[in-house]
Amino acid sequence: MEKARARASRANGFTLVELMVVLAIMALAATAVVLTIPGEERTVRSEADRLAARLAAARDVAVIEGRSVSVNFAPSGYGFERRIGGEWQPLPGRSFEQRNWPSDVRFAAGNGQGAARILFDRVGTSPTPQAIVLSGGDAREVVRVSATGEVSRGE
Template identity: 35%
Template structure:
């Protein structure tokens, strides 16, 4: 929700990327994605033993338009100690967490 709030305030497209080891935020500026490192949008590593299953590309990404709505849906699976949970964002921006 924080990334969505920022997108609405700036009216700039925003993005969230997820890798096996962590996640981070970016914004669209002059036709390019630029990393954000200002709080609360700092790059973060997953905590102790958690990893995202992102496939052969090594990274998944979702973009939010200037109104804060996602441009595509996204599902990321997080794994730790044999357990898995999926986190999904639908086209309406609804976040769902499931087993």
């Protein structure tokens, strides 16, 4: 009879080792989730990379098409235009659609202005060199366009 009671009490619960194994697995899963969540620094860095790539592509379009291309920056986002027949028109293509800044990224032009415009002429140079500063939390990234049209990222 005592053996039957001992078996019954064992079958009704978990051992301490089993509980510790489950807690260890849950801790590993929680760590994996936390590490995959993008932080402010990663968001700012990826947005700066995206901006630099799009600026370089806009410069290349100006050279290929042989016409001026502009990038207009505002606190809400940025967009691309090209000059056709004396008028500025939106630059076609999915890569050049108007883009809003992510909610945790703040924009400032290098000259301290809340808005900026970068022009690329038909040979790819920029008569309006600029430094665009993106920030969020403690993260800060700078995207520069030189007078020669070179696009770079970093301090």
